[in-house]
Amino acid sequence: MEVSNIPKHIGFIMDGNGRWAKKRGMPRNFGHKQGAAVFKKTINWCREFGVRAATFYAFSTENWKRPEDEVKGIMNLLRQYIKDIRAMQKENVRFIFIGDLSRLDEDIRVELADIMETSRKNTEFIVGVALNYGGRAEIANAAKILAKKCVSGEISPDDISEELIEKNLYTSEFPPLDLVVRPSGEQRLSNFLIWQVAYAEFVFMDVLWPDFKKKDLEYAIKEFASRSRRFGGL
Numbered sequence: 173m174e175v176s177n178i179p180k181h182i183g184f185i186m187d188g189n190g191r192w193a194k195k196r197g198m199p200r201n202f203g204h205k206q207g208a209a210v211f212k213k214t215i216n217w218c219r220e221f222g223v224r225a226a227t228f229y230a231f232s233t234e235n236w237k238r239p240e241d242e243v244k245g246i247m248n249l250l251r252q253y254i255k256d257i258r259a260m261q262k263e264n265v266r267f268i269f270i271g272d273l274s275r276l277d278e279d280i281r282v283e284l285a286d287i288m289e290t291s292r293k294n295t296e297f298i299v300g301v302a303l304n305y306g307g308r309a310e311i312a313n314a315a316k317i318l319a320k321k322c323v324s325g326e327i328s329p330d331d332i333s334e335e336l337i338e339k340n341l342y343t344s345e346f347p348p349l350d351l352v353v354r355p356s357g358e359q360r361l362s363n364f365l366i367w368q369v370a371y372a373e374f375v376f377m378d379v380l381w382p383d384f385k386k387k388d389l390e391y392a393i394k395e396f397a398s399r400s401r402r403f404g405g406l
């Protein structure tokens with residue numbers, strides 16, 4: 173691709189799985205399965221294009237409202253994907269799971285913690301997977317950590333700065349978020365990385381996530397490259 177400013181960190185809101193399945197007269201979980209396959213492919217396309225990190229919105233703090241069957245199906249898919257993730261880990265890819273993982277089943281939690289630990293030193297690419305993730309919960313969590321440090325005397329309230337809050341977000345080890353891609357036709361964030369998007373670019377696309385192809389990623393990156401980011405300056 174003839175583009176000089178490739179985004180370093182892209183956030184993907186993997187949306188439209190249910191509608192994709194419905195169009196085919198299939199259960200929603202069939203769409204999630206296809207969506208998970210696209211997740212894996214997208215990681216590799218990002219690596220080919222020279223992106224350094226990608227965060228995928230897989231399950232929100234609000235998605236627990238869905239029928240129990242669907243939630244169970246998504247968790248079982250995650251169990252299956254842990255094997256694929258382990259294979260990628262051998263290719264120098266680091267995995268960071270963001271969100272309140274404490275609400276996930278114990279077996280999943282143990283695996284995720286182990287993957288995060290064993291891939292910690294991998295440097296080629298960072299994959300973020302947002303699970304039981306909510307942007308507001310993330311900020312509230314950072315506030316809680318800093319409040320406790322104030323009470324213990326480790327910091328003073330006057331030490332609290334944007335940088336210090338950022339250091340206590342789940343994404344503290346990621347490069348700054350440059351671009352958010354949301355397929356499925358919806359034009360909203362649905363509580364995804366709401367602090368981090370302050371100066372990110374947005375590309376909303378009509379394609380449903382299970383149909384997302386390499387050419388769609390290429391389109392989003394070219395669109396990003398064509399934007400003039402001023403960060404408030406001239």
Ligand code: IPE
Binds near residue numbers: 186230231356
């Ligand atoms: C996104 O697809 C996946 C999750 C939220 C887990 P959806 O399941 O939201 O699909 P639509 O939006 O209903 O089509």
Ligand code: IPE
Binds near residue numbers: 188230360362
């Ligand atoms: C956002 O999609 C969450 C994920 C993609 C995991 P939703 O389908 O849950 O968002 P809304 O309900 O359309 O805002």
Ligand code: MG
Binds near residue numbers: 187188189
């Ligand atoms: Mg949706």
